[in-house]
Amino acid sequence: MASITIRNLDDEVKDLLRKLAAENDRSMEEQARVMIRAAVEGQLGPSGRIDQIERTLRELTSARSPAAPVAGMGKIPRGLSGKRILLIIGGGIAAYKALDLIRRLRERGAAVRVVMTSAAQEFVTTLSVGALSADHVFTDLFDRNDEHDVGHIRLSREADLLVVVPATADLMAKLANGHANDLASTVLLATDKPVLMAPAMNPRMWSHPATRRNRAILGKDGIAFIGPAKGEMAESNEAGEGRMAEPLEIVAAIEALLDTRPKPLAGRRIIVTSGPTHEPIDPVRYIANRSSGKQGHAIAAALARLGADVRLVSGPVNIADPAGVTTVHVETAAEMKEAVEQLLPADAGVFVAAVADWRTATAAGEKIKKVAGEGPPALQMIENPDILAGVGHHKQRPGLVVGFAAETQDLVSNAEAKLRKKGADFIVANDVSHESGVGPSGVMGGDRNKVRIVSKTGVEEWPEMDKDEVAAGLAALIAERLKTIVV
Numbered sequence: 001m002a003s004i005t006i007r008n009l010d011d012e013v014k015d016l017l018r019k020l021a022a023e024n025d026r027s028m029e030e031q032a033r034v035m036i037r038a039a040v041e042g043q044l045g046p047s048g049r050i051d052q053i054e055r056t057l058r059e060l061t062s063a064r065s066p067a068a069p070v071a072g073m074g075k076i077p078r079g080l081s082g083k084r085i086l087l088i089i090g091g092g093i094a095a096y097k098a099l100d101l102i103r104r105l106r107e108r109g110a111a112v113r114v115v116m117t118s119a120a121q122e123f124v125t126t127l128s129v130g131a132l133s134a135d136h137v138f139t140d141l142f143d144r145n146d147e148h149d150v151g152h153i154r155l156s157r158e159a160d161l162l163v164v165v166p167a168t169a170d171l172m173a174k175l176a177n178g179h180a181n182d183l184a185s186t187v188l189l190a191t192d193k194p195v196l197m198a199p200a201m202n203p204r205m206w207s208h209p210a211t212r213r214n215r216a217i218l219g220k221d222g223i224a225f226i227g228p229a230k231g232e233m234a235e236s237n238e239a240g241e242g243r244m245a246e247p248l249e250i251v252a253a254i255e256a257l258l259d260t261r262p263k264p265l266a267g268r269r270i271i272v273t274s275g276p277t278h279e280p281i282d283p284v285r286y287i288a289n290r291s292s293g294k295q296g297h298a299i300a301a302a303l304a305r306l307g308a309d310v311r312l313v314s315g316p317v318n319i320a321d322p323a324g325v326t327t328v329h330v331e332t333a334a335e336m337k338e339a340v341e342q343l344l345p346a347d348a349g350v351f352v353a354a355v356a357d358w359r360t361a362t363a364a365g366e367k368i369k370k371v372a373g374e375g376p377p378a379l380q381m382i383e384n385p386d387i388l389a390g391v392g393h394h395k396q397r398p399g400l401v402v403g404f405a406a407e408t409q410d411l412v413s414n415a416e417a418k419l420r421k422k423g424a425d426f427i428v429a430n431d432v433s434h435e436s437g438v439g440p441s442g443v444m445g446g447d448r449n450k451v452r453i454v455s456k457t458g459v460e461e462w463p464e465m466d467k468d469e470v471a472a473g474l475a476a477l478i479a480e481r482l483k484t485i486v487v
C-alpha cells in the first residue's frame with residue numbers, strides 16, 4: 001500500500017486529522033486512507049483531490065459539537081446527551097483508563113472537559129486527552145489565559161458532575177483536608193456540583209489508616225465513590241483491593257448520579273445478597289463456587305437507580321462495589337446470614353448470592369499438611385444456614401422476598417419447590433448448565449443471563465439478555481409489586 005505523508009499537510013488539516021483519527025481509534029495515516037477511499041468512491045464528493053479531503057475534513061469536524069457521537073458509534077444509547085462532565089485526571093498508573101472513559105462518555109452524548117494534575121501528565125499526555133475530549137485541557141491554576149477564558153469557578157459552574165479518575169491517595173487526602181494548591185484541588189473545593197471519585201492505588205496505600213480516614217470523611221461530605229475493586233494491579237506481582245473500577249462501571253455510576261427520572265423506590269429499604277461464599281478448610285484453602293457477583297451487583301445498582309436505599313451484602317468478588325449502594329463485605333455463609341439479619345427490617349430482600357450449602361464441620365487452625373502415605377484428609381461437611389428460608393419465615397420478614405435458583409436440571413420444578421419451602425414471593429430461576437446456551441462463558445461469570453420468574457401465579461420466561469437488562473427488569477418488577485405493599 002502507498003504511504004501517506006501527513007507531514008506535508010497544513011497544520012490545521014493535520015490537527016483535524018489527528019482528532020478524527022483519535023476518535024476512530026485509527027492512526028492518522030489510516031484515517032487519511034479511509035477519507036481518500038471514501039472520496040475516490042464518490043462518498044465525499046466528485047473528486048479524490050487533497051483539497052476536497054481537506055474541505056471534507058473541515059466540514060465533518062465543524063459539524064460536530066463536543067457532545068456529538070464519534071464515528072461508528074451510532075448504536076450506543078445516548079443516555080448522557082447534553083450532560084457536561086468535568087473529568088479530573090489524577091497522577092496514577094490507572095490514568096490511561098481515563099482516555100477510554102472520555103471516549104465512552106462522548107459516545108453517550110456527554111461533553112467532557114478535562115483538568116489534569118501535573119502528576120497526571122507524567123502518565124498520559126494533554127495531547128491525547130485533548131484529541132479525545134475535543135476540547136482544551138486545563139492544567140494550571142495560574143495560567144492567565146485559562147483563568148481569563150474559563151477560570152476555576154466557571155469550570156465547576158459549567159459542569160453537571162465532577163469525576164475524579166483515578167482518584168489518587170493524594171487527591172483524596174487533599175479534598176478530605178480542604179487543600180486547594182493546584183487547579184484540580186481548587187476546582188474540587190470550589191464546586192457545589194456532585195462529585196464522583198474512582199480511587200486507584202496500591203492495596204497497601206488503600207488500606208492505610210490515613211486513606212481509610214480520608215475515604216470516610218469524603219463519604220460523610222457527600223462525595224460518591226465507585227470502587228476500588230479487588231484484583232491484579234498494573235504493577236507486576238501485586239493483587240488486592242485498590243484496582244480502579246472499569247470505565248464502563250464508572251459510566252454506569254455517572255448515569256446513576258445524573259438520572260433525574262422519577263424514583264418509584266424512594267423511601268424503600270432493600271437488602272440484596274450477591275457473589276459466592278468462601279467456606280474455609282484451613283487458613284489457605286476454602287470451598288467456593290463460580291458466582292462472579294455480576295448479577296447481584298447489577299440488581300443492587302438497578303434498585304438504587306430507582307431510588308431504593310440498597311444494602312448489599314457481598315461475598316468475595318473481583319468487581320467494584322456498585323455506586324450509590326451501601327455494601328457490607330463478608331466471606332462465609334454464617335457471616336452473610338448475620339449481616340442480613342442485622343439489616344432487617346426491610347421492605348424487600350433479593351437473595352442472589354450463591355451461598356455454599358455446606359461447610360467443613362471445623363476449619364483447621366493450621367494448614368493441613370500432605371503427609372506421605374496418609375492419603376487425602378477426609379473432610380466432614382455440615383449444612384450451612386439457609387439464608388433465604390431464614391428470612392422467608394422470619395418474624396421481621398420483608399414485605400417482598402425474592403430468591404434465586406441456579407439449577408442444572410429440572411429448572412422450573414426445582415424453582416417451584418424452592419418457592420414453597422423458602423417462603424419466597426418469587427424465585428428467579430436460571431439454567432447454569434453448560435448446555436444453557438447463554439453467552440460464551442455461560443451464566444456463572446458471564447455477562448448474559450436467561451431467567452424465568454416463578455411465582456404462585458405461574459412461570460414467566462424472559463429472553464436472554466445482558467445481566468444489566470435482567471437487573472433493570474427485576475427492579476421494575478419489584479417496584480411494581482412494592483406499590484401494592486403498604487408499610
Ligand SMILES: Cc1cc2nc3c(=O)[nH]c(=O)nc-3n(C[C@H](O)[C@H](O)[C@H](O)COP(=O)(O)O)c2cc1C
Pocket residue numbers: 089090091092093094117118119120167168169170171200201202205
Ligand atoms: C509509577 C507511579 C505510579 C503511581 N501510581 C499511583 C496510584 O496508582 N495511585 C496513587 O494514589 N498514587 C500513585 N502514585 C503516586 C502519585 O503519583 C503521587 O502521590 C502524586 O503526587 C499524585 O498526584 P495527584 O495529586 O496529582 O494525583 C504513583 C507514582 C508513580 C511514580
